[in-house]
Amino acid sequence: MLSQRFLVGECLLMTCFPKTRVYFNDEKRIMSELTNGAATPVKLTRKDFVTDQEVRWCPGCGDYSILAAVQKVMPELGIPKEKIVFISGIGCSSRFPYYMNTYGFHTIHGRAPALATGVKAANPDLQVWVITGDGDSLSIGGNHFIHALRRNINLKIVLFNNRIYGLTKGQYSPTSELGKKNKSAPMGTIDYPINPLSLAFAAEATFVGRSMDTDPKHLSTMVEKLAAHKGSGVLEVYQNCNIFNDGAFKGFNERDVRDDRMLYLEHGKPLVFGKDKSKGIRLKGVTPEVVTIGENGVTVDDLLVHDENAPEPSLSYIIGRMEYPEYPVPMGIFRSVSKPTYEDMLTNQVESAVAAKGAGSLEKLINSGETWTIN
């Protein structure tokens, strides 16, 4: 019955199809390439990572800058592009994979980390990126975000934070400031915002970083560091939505105020900021305070020294919670530590099982347990 209804379509189909379908039966070669991971040295350029699809973000959107940074970094990684996969959820940022000439999967709202986990677990040899936004990863997909991080599966999560829902045209997001007036909160939002970094620390992420669309150089460095990290990593990128939340970050990230209102973290260095590097962050109990070097006897030695490799994340957590205008907004790598990854432990279990029991035999499996023969 269904077939009959389809007749018209079917005729159409047949004219559209090429007459043959050719498959090369050399799966072994692919799989050995996939599993050995023997990366043949490749010289790629930015252009190799550009697709033929027209980029459809609004003119002036911060996403362009992030795309450019990623496309710039990709050729420098020395990884063949067929081994790179970009996986996204839903939202403006999640159109990203269509513009990367690698393997890509534009999934459903909030679920990109789940899909990416399956890809990485199935084939650990792939470099798997997750592109997500503040609504996608912190609201509808909050659960997957947490669990991908706590498993320490090697996913490179880039979280575009524009503090608004852009694709649905301007509702408040889980990172929108309290009181913000917008389409779905004309009297101002009464939802307290979440700090994505706090959540990442709580979920035991092994890499936590932050950058912004308006500082391409810093952004590229952060993307490189995230790419190099082995384990679950999240890079929050402050990204301006010039249509629905224009200037969300301009209070602190515009060129003329940036030095005084932002703080670039450097591993092993004291937390210093300001045009003339005269200001710093000191801890008073567990509360950070802004101090001026040379005033009230404060010296550089009094300042908090950043250790991104600290096994205990509490100091990074405290730094990650600093917000303008009380504090300068910190940028850079908050945390970068190493521990066994999910995919390594999974591979290890499979290998141990094979070592202990031998490679699985179907014959043995179906004949296991108590059997009897009827003659």
Add this chain to the structure above:
Amino acid sequence: MSATTLEDVISSKQVEELETVTIRFAGDSGDGMQVTGGQFTSTSAIIGNDISTLPDFPAEIRAPAGSLPGVSGYQLNFSSRDIRTPGDEPQVLVAMNPAALKTNLPDLEPGGILVVNTDEFNANNLKKAGYASNPIEDGSLTGYRLFKVPITSNTLKALENSALPFKQQDRCKNFYALGLMYWLYDRPMEPTVKWVNDKFGSKPEVADANIQVMRAGFNYADTTELFTTHYKVGKAKIKPGKYRNITGNEATAIGFIAGAQLTGRPLFYGSYPITPASDILHELSKHKNFGVKTFQAEDEIAAIGSAIGASFAGSIGLTGTSGPGVALKSEAIGLAVMTELPLVIIDVQRGGPSTGLPTKTEQADLLQAMFGRNSDCPVGIVAPSTPGDCFEMAIEAVKLATKYMAPVFYLSDGYIANGSEPWEIPSIESLPDLTVQFRTETEGFFPYLRDEKTLARPWAVPGTPGLEHRIGGIEKKHITGNVNYEPDNHDFMVRLRAEKIQRMQQDIPDIEIFGDKTGKVLVLGWGSTYGAITTAVEQLRDQGKSVSSAHLKYLNPFPKNLGEVLKSYETVIIPELNLGQLAMLIRAQFLVDAVSFSQVKGKPFKVSSLVNKIKEFL
């Protein structure tokens, strides 16, 4: 201690030959009734009976001891002839406490054998079960053959010299009941002795205690005057071959391992624990040496998401759940339909809606599988008909999913999942070759270019040089797979996805008829009702009635010949454990005035109720 041999027994007491017996063991959920039933089943299968089982346990892990909700039961039917159901009414009930008696007695056939553990019939337990007076003393059980056995105290007596703590001694009492039943139905104890020794290998004192107690139960029945007769159930005429006893969930798990092996691709199972599907996760996680990767996800959505991701990466992506989990997975199933990736979704159906009856069976997710997504979103649907059939249908699901690059539902249910039967182990050579070939040729590659016959798109996995491409949930342009919003393209693609699923018909066998090719009544079923329907129809045919049956194992698309078959009978009756979901599909698609026969009690059909219904149309 030496076992009493069967010869000794046969010489001292009367033996009566029976064709078929249905026993139910019932006790507290902590009493070990499932183990007892399972052991009786294995032993009966090994000595050549045909068997069919129905475990029935509460959703609560340990409801308060002695309470009515805490009763756990295990029913099995064993026979010297071919049987397909666990039996309508037990002829024998073993009740380990008053609550077990109260909840199970209504099912016991009049005059049936009733064995009760008298030790547990104290004031406290009687009160918990809601008995005003003690039923084993107040004469209310005169309609049954009542055997009063102090099972608990006899167990403790048998273990007088055991060093085990009291609590552990007490927990052996299910083996006393098993010993009694082994004597009563003339079964050897050796298979259970072996099982106990294997199971408690590291705790020999526990193994010894259980064996000792079982023998004590056996000897008690043999030596006391209580039991005068014991029964023999001969070997069934079973098709020659090698057999094992298997539950549906076990057969499902190894069926999917086999299916993946036959494709040459590793199996990836993403799942979130849910009754009654969790055993599939447990079983698959034991078989990592097959390259099986199991992923216990944070929720149902992540479970299916990971499976879709694994499919994209070239594994056989599988996810498993029950009805409420399917509801959560719906959006992701749509994604797999849109991205045309192979995926199998196991739904071990249970009573619903919502949380419903987690441990009870139902067939009410058919329409959810068929339509439970936004938009026109067709998938393949298969359904195993018996526990053993799960193996074959799992392989079929993998075949259809990979060959047609599409999601396929696998609809099992609580009855099949936990029920067991002897399964004829197939030869490896008889299994189909399902080798998949990934696309590697870059020349002429498009992600949505299709195979002419199956309409499948190529499976081009990440890692393959030159085939980098992007897929996603947004509508695709035919052939190129690029994002596309054109009206005609969408219309075309919606029809194409439907047609692709319809073309699975090419790989689906015709539906078979049990009985005559035409006649008065056709009983059409699907899934786990196979045993009850076939038994009912067989009984009526033995009486010369014009009735046949046919059983659907493929529900979307239907087999090619179904329309013809339906038109060959005056009446089509469709019994289902739902309010008529298959009947609705059949009526809609074939314009046949089918009669729906529904039951939603969380239990399988009784053969007698089917017989009575069918008779109305003969």
